[in-house]
Amino acid sequence: MPRYELALILKAMQRPETAAVVRRTVETLMERGAVVRNLENLGERMLPYKMTKHNQRHSRGTYFLVDFYCAPSILDDLLNHLHRDVDVVRPTVMKKEEQEPQSSCCAKTEL
Numbered sequence: 001m002p003r004y005e006l007a008l009i010l011k012a013m014q015r016p017e018t019a020a021v022v023r024r025t026v027e028t029l030m031e032r033g034a035v036v037r038n039l040e041n042l043g044e045r046m047l048p049y050k051m052t053k054h055n056q057r058h059s060r061g062t063y064f065l066v067d068f069y070c071a072p073s074i075l076d077d078l079l080n081h082l083h084r085d086v087d088v089v090r091p092t093v094m095k096k097e098e099q100e101p102q103s104s105c106c107a108k109t110e111l
Contacts (some may be wrong), residue, residue, distance in 0.1 A: 002095060004075070006066040008082075009051075009090040011058050012044055018062055021087045026066065028077070028081055047089075054086045061089050069095070096108035 010021055026036055042063035051058045075093055082091035
């Protein structure tokens, strides 16, 4: 299965509500057969510009990164589900390339 990263911007909420949205999102991924590797909270910050979603204007948001493996066929359904979630301001899925091991090469040793 390919590796993906889900960048989520959630509307600014209290901590329990934010945790519930993140839990709901991760459960949605796992119900569709995804394997979640990592979840990273990047914190609440100002949005780069005001965004309107579900007839609400947002100027602040909480950013999360979810690293996961899944079949490419479930991405459209997943994004459709996230776009309908009233607490998600912006979901973005990006394919992550597998990193190859870094060789310990140095210019001094080659000369």
